[in-house]
Amino acid sequence: MSFNIVKIIIDIVVLLFAVSAHEASHGYVAYKFGDPTPEVQGRLTLNPIAHLDLVGSIIVPAFLIIFKLPVFGWAKPVMVDPRNFEGDYNSVRKKMAAVAFAGPGSNFSIAIISAILLRVIFHYNPAVKFFIYTNSPMPSTIMAGIAFILFELFIINVFLGLFNLIPIPPLDGGNILIGLLPPKASMTFEKLQPYGFFILLLLIYTGIYSFFIMPFFRLFLKLLG
Numbered sequence: 705m706s707f708n709i710v711k712i713i714i715d716i717v718v719l720l721f722a723v724s725a726h727e728a729s730h731g732y733v734a735y736k737f738g739d740p741t742p743e744v745q746g747r748l749t750l751n752p753i754a755h756l757d758l759v760g761s762i763i764v765p766a767f768l769i770i771f772k773l774p775v776f777g778w779a780k781p782v783m784v785d786p787r788n789f790e791g792d793y794n795s796v797r798k799k800m801a802a803v804a805f806a807g808p809g810s811n812f813s814i815a816i817i818s819a820i821l822l823r824v825i826f827h828y829n830p831a832v833k834f835f836i837y838t839n840s841p842m843p844s845t846i847m848a849g850i851a852f853i854l855f856e857l858f859i860i861n862v863f864l865g866l867f868n869l870i871p872i873p874p875l876d877g878g879n880i881l882i883g884l885l886p887p888k889a890s891m892t893f894e895k896l897q898p899y900g901f902f903i904l905l906l907l908i909y910t911g912i913y914s915f916f917i918m919p920f921f922r923l924f925l926k927l928l929g
Contacts, residue, residue: 711856718856720752722811722864723779727755729810730782734803739788747782755779781874797890801883804876811865818858819927825851826929862924866917870907873900 728750731742746754756762760778784803789796825847826833832851869877873896882890896903907913 714853714856715860718853718860719864721750722814722857722861723761724750724752724755725810725814726807726864726868727779727782729806730784730803733806734782734784737789737799737803739785741783741785741788745783793887797883799883801880804879804883807876808865808868811861811868815858815861815865815924816927818854818861819924822851822854822858823927823929825854858928862921863917866920867913870904870913870916872903872907873897875900875904
């Protein structure tokens with residue numbers, strides 16, 4: 705089996721895990737705040753089947769791959785009912801912001817753990833670091849295989865977390881802003897919701913989104929040493 709095929713398989717598995725952790729974290733935080741909806745709907749799990757959306761996770765990405773367009777997609781949104789949260793209006797809004805941040809936060813946590821383990825491997829086996837950083841064919845050793853999986857875990861989770869923090873609804877970054885802005889500003893910003901998907905498409909296909917992601921992405925890369 706060629707390295708490229710192995711890489712594709714690993715990336716698919718890692719992406720499914722990253723997305724599942726992201727969505728389950730949204731649900732878990734909402735559940736801890738008192739909303740049973742995510743548990744009732746079976747979203748407090750790392751099983752990717754519970755989180756995949758037929759259109760957003762399969763049909764749209766496959767279409768974009770076939771026509772060689774920039775690939776993106778989405779998982780099934782975790783349904784949250786803030787009426788189950790305790791507290792006043794402002795408290796509930798902040799809890800919704802925390803629920804929104806939980807998804808990217810889980811991805812950053814996985815990335816940081818992966819980076820720590822990678823640094824340990826790099827310390828004891830510098831050759832592995834060379835192979836990864838130069839994108840050279842990896843030696844067929846267990847250590848090299850583990851390092852490669854950790855590297856893909858790091859890259860994919862950092863990218864997924866940063867992408868979702870772009871401050872446009874319906875992305876998590878937009879929902880965080882809606883929960884943290886003063887009420888009047890929040891209501892004004894929330895009016896972007898019907899146009900958020902089209903704004904996101906514009907940012908993706910013009911490459912503008914990279915101006916938001918890449919500076920932070922480089923900061924995360926420093927974790928690898």
